[in-house]
Amino acid sequence: MPNTNLNNLAALPLEALVACHECDLLMRREPLEAGEKSCCPRCGFELAVHHHQWQRRCFALVLTALLLYIPANFLPIMHLTLLGQTRSETVWSGVFGLFESGMQGVAVVVLLSSMAIPLLKLLSQLLVLLSLRFKVARRAGMLLYRSYHHLREWGMLEVYLFGILVSIVKLIDIADLSLGVGLACFVALLLTQIWLEMSMPAHQVWEALSDE
Numbered sequence: 001m002p003n004t005n006l007n008n009l010a011a012l013p014l015e016a017l018v019a020c021h022e023c024d025l026l027m028r029r030e031p032l033e034a035g036e037k038s039c040c041p042r043c044g045f046e047l048a049v050h051h052h053q054w055q056r057r058c059f060a061l062v063l064t065a066l067l068l069y070i071p072a073n074f075l076p077i078m079h080l081t082l083l084g085q086t087r088s089e090t091v092w093s094g095v096f097g098l099f100e101s102g103m104q105g106v107a108v109v110v111l112l113s114s115m116a117i118p119l120l121k122l123l124s125q126l127l128v129l130l131s132l133r134f135k136v137a138r139r140a141g142m143l144l145y146r147s148y149h150h151l152r153e154w155g156m157l158e159v160y161l162f163g164i165l166v167s168i169v170k171l172i173d174i175a176d177l178s179l180g181v182g183l184a185c186f187v188a189l190l191l192t193q194i195w196l197e198m199s200m201p202a203h204q205v206w207e208a209l210s211d212e
Ligand SMILES: [Zn+2]
Pocket: 020, 021, 022, 023, 024, 025, 040, 041, 042, 043, 044, 045
């Protein structure tokens, strides 16, 4: 259990301390072995988990996500047949359609949240991993990782997927609808990104980036 005695903590350097994100309790940072995790003794919040070989796993996941990115956005999510005419819809054609129909503001928001920001997040993660792997440009790596934390709040693939599912349910009664391979790639991209975020422990990334 982490040491929380304030008299003992006052003598420690800042790097040796950790504060709970939930209840702000200040503690001594305990070194963790592979697979171990530390929790706040007051509220039980998980402070840190030590992942083993996280860099290799993250490399594989970030490359998988980048490979899925193009089919997820440019292959058909659904095929619609209405009044004898068949159309294939992709994420990109959805953005384009919004723009053409006079909703330029919405088109820009969808473009940013479903295409541009998820791609920038993946590229930031890839460059941070490359900086760690080859021990180069650590300062740039720190800047990129800080930017990645800001971008996280703006990438909304899950909201976009929810929108796709709602439109499928609404359209299924008025048109002949079949799902496309793009939807499978989109779901796989979303799951890969969630797995990647869970596999890339922030405290280990910062420690590795600041370890000269
Ligand atoms: Zn706590």
